[in-house]
Amino acid sequence: MTAGKATHGEPPAGSRPKLAVWKFSSCDGCQLSLLDCEDELLEVAEAIEIAYFLEATRAVVEGPYDLSLVEGSITTPDELERIHQVREASHRVVTIGACATAGGIQALRNFTDVEEYMSVVYAHPSFISTLDTATPVSDHVEVDFELRGCPINKIQLLEVISAHLNERRPEVPGHSVCTECKLRLNVCVMVASGTPCLGPVTHAGCGALCPTFSRGCYGCFGPMETPNTESLEASMEALGLGDPDIVRMFRTYNAWAPAFRDHSRLVELRMSEPAASPTGREDPA
Amino acid sequence: MANGLRAVIDVDGLDEVITRLRVQGFSTIGPTCRDGAIVYDEIEATGELPRGWADDQDAGTYRLVRRDDEALFGYAVGPHSWKQYLHPPGELLFEVRRDGGGFVIEERPEPKSRYAFIGVRACELAAIGVQDRVLVESEHPAGGYSVRRGEAFLLAVDCGEPGGSCFCVSMGTGPGVSSGFDLALTELMSGEHRFLVRVGSDAGAAVLGEVASREATGEDLAEARRVVEMAGARMGRHLDTDGLPVLLAENLEHPRWDDVARRCLTCTNCTLVCPTCFCSTVEDLTTLDGQRAQRWQRWDSCFTLGFSELHGSPVRHSTRGRYRQWLTHKLGTWWEQFGESGCVGCGRCITWCPVGIDMTAEVAALRRPGVDASANPEEVR
Known part of the structure; x- marks a missing residue:
């Protein structure tokens, strides 16, 4: 996690905006969608600086970030703290996928007793530090846009990035x-x-x-x-x-x-x- | 001009008609079986038509069933309509590229194929006419539609087997084909499997002239009349159109709207299968570097929130408001706007509604006085 508070407004002329991809409780499938953009990936990298994306590279560029893509739901005390740091470091936060927008499959725990689950699943439940619920990111910090799907559709992801870069609303209809x-x-x-x-x-x-x-x-x-x-x-x-x-x-x-x-x-x-x-x-x- | 000429051809003759159209450069589109339904797709011969199939239709349900004969047109209409070719689901309107401080509009790609539609029903001819009024005979004709429509060859067919959701007789559009075609068939199954052919245009006469045919006898003509009469007597549904625009206008607060709103999914299926619903939206797409953009026209529906979005917020939030907008426009205010009904009685909206909402039943309910017509005055939208 790199620090730095996001300042609103245009990035300095000549520099590319910075993109960060964050992972919370999730399977990684949604951020993988960005790497799946095989044909378009170079174009993405030319238009926006991939500054923080651990699934792709260990090289980390310090924040603040213009666009943060957040994958995963909030399921641990640590994540609860970290999502606020991400928000702080990001000009725009876009949640990607069912986990980040709705809690994901792991939110099934919300309908039941987590303690009981832990005692059944883990040999030493005392090592587990978890919240009672898996919740969407928007329950904890302000989210600028939610991209749905399990996993997300990579064409829609490109559309969200393109819309961000071109300062327009993403064409992501909410109909059936x-x-x-x-x-x-x-x-x-x-x-x-x-x-x-x-x-x-x-x-x-x-x-x-x-x-x-x-x-x-x-x-x-x-x-x-x-x-x-x-x-x-x-x-x-x-x-x-x-x-x-x-x-x-x-x-x-x-x-x-x-x-x-x-x-x-x-x-x-x-x-x-x-x-x-x-x-x-x-x-x- | 040989309009009104009547001849008889057999199945081979119909194959020859399709071949002649293809030789003339038409994409021949017709009904064919796919995924459990009769859909429209490119066909090259009568062998691809749904020979021996019928469809069992009712509100929210459709099943293919075998006929006890080898009829090629022994079914009603399916989920597709000719709209998908003339007014396609998605169409690139134009492309622009950045040029210094401004932008340049690039030439729009030429509208594609010349279509010959095989097996257009009377209700569908009426629907094409309705769309013509909206998309061609207006102050701002739709370019792509106008070109495709102008070049289309219409091979119509009288309906001999109406479906459970059909009510063309109520709407005065069928089941017999009366005008607006190049060639029109009546499929005759008694005795020899044959087609009575009527000519409706010079183009139709030219095609028929290249095909082996014989003169129609009195018996052929009498049987063709019987086929259409019997179809007219077997409508699956009925819609009382008497004073309909006034009825709708005077019942905007009828409690039935709340009732239908509880069932309506706002899924848009009714509008997208409707052969007259013409509404579309535009989507602007940009490249990542912002150097190019495309404007696409895409089918839209008055059942989506985005459809009525004005300066940041939709004006028809409630399902009640959206269903009412659709039905009152289709059957009522369409008259004021275009001088006719927006409904042709094909029944697609009834069959393809996943929860089986039946507009004929909704209208019938609106004719019964509401229990509390002033209920929910705040929910007028």
Whole structure:
């Protein structure tokens, strides 16, 4: 971690803006997306100085940084401290991926008892220093832009960097995966094959990858801008899914994203109250 | 001019029509089976058409089923429409490069292919007409659309097998094809598998002239009439259009809007499968070094938040407001704006809605007096 406080405003003329890539609790897949930009990587390096990116190089250029890409969720006391240092050292903070924007798969711990997990998983739990929850970066510091996905889409990452360099808003729409499916002229897997699909409530960005290969959407990009999870659930039930299936569908990489989290809790609550109405909502017809 | 000429061709004759069109340089686009549905794609022969297939459609569901004959056009419309060729999902409008302190606009790439559409239904001809009114016959014609539309060859077909979501009879657009085509077919299955062909343009007459055909008999004509009449009597749905624009305008606070908003996913499927929905957005993309930029036109939908974003914030936040905007425009205010209905009764929005919202049912509900029409006055958006 290099120190230095970010000053707002333009970098000195002639110098490239500085990019930093930070890792918190995560699998590294999202920052790897930057290295995956094989054809464009040189162009990126020409446009922006890769100043801090330990996955790519041990060479570290001191902060402050113009653009910080933050991967991973906040799961330890150390990370809680470090994310504030990153914020302090960065002019603009962009979180990348489901962990940094929603807590990630590790946020499944938030629905249960961490102490119990530790006692089962580790031989010496006393060595473990962890928080009770895995939370998104935006719970702790101000975030300038959130890029979704597990993992992120590298084309969208380039778009975010390009937009930053050109001082414009990134073209990253918040509509559903269905829109991407239709732009690709895919046949809807839910309507034509009865395949349960989270596409209608999921944020675009993957280019409708799974439905393009005749599979339902798993919700890797988290909730879309106006998700109606209750209505989609009614259709899922009609396709034969039970309450435990619904809970599992909403509890994956974006389990802690509010719309998915609240819905899975609602269904769980319903499951624990068998006397309540079978669906917990009015029949639309 | 041989408009109105009637002849009869067989399946080989239809193959020959497709071949002649290809020889003339057309990309021949037609229905074909893919991923469990009948979609539109480039075809080279009748062998690629969905021979012997039908579709079982209802709100939120679509399944291919076998027919008990070898009909080539024995189904209704699928998830695709000709819109995807004339008004494509994404289109590069122009490219600019930085030039000193300013920029230079580079030539737009020529719109691609000349299309021949094989198997255009009556509702789809009506839909193309609706888009023509919006995109060609307007103060600011859309360049790419106008060129592609002007060059397109339309081989229409009368509908003999309406789907469960169809209501073209209610909208007065089908099932028989009446105008706006180059050639129109009626598929006749009794006895010899054949097609009654009607000529609608010089281009159509020229193509038919190169194909082996015979004169239509009274029996052919009578059977063709029967096919269309029977299709008209088997509509899956009905929409009462009586006074519809007024009904909608007078029921903007009907509680049914809240009800449909609870079901609507705002997923945009209805608008993107709709053959008349024409809305698009523009996306500007820049290179990392800021030396070049592209402006793309992309299909948009009134169901997204971004669609109604004005100076930083969307003006239609609620799902209720967005569904109401779509339905009242499609069936009501389209009349004021373009002098006709924006709906042609193809039923795609009903079939391809993942939760099966049925606009004919919504309108029927709006005709029933609301229990509390003044509920939620603050939720007018």
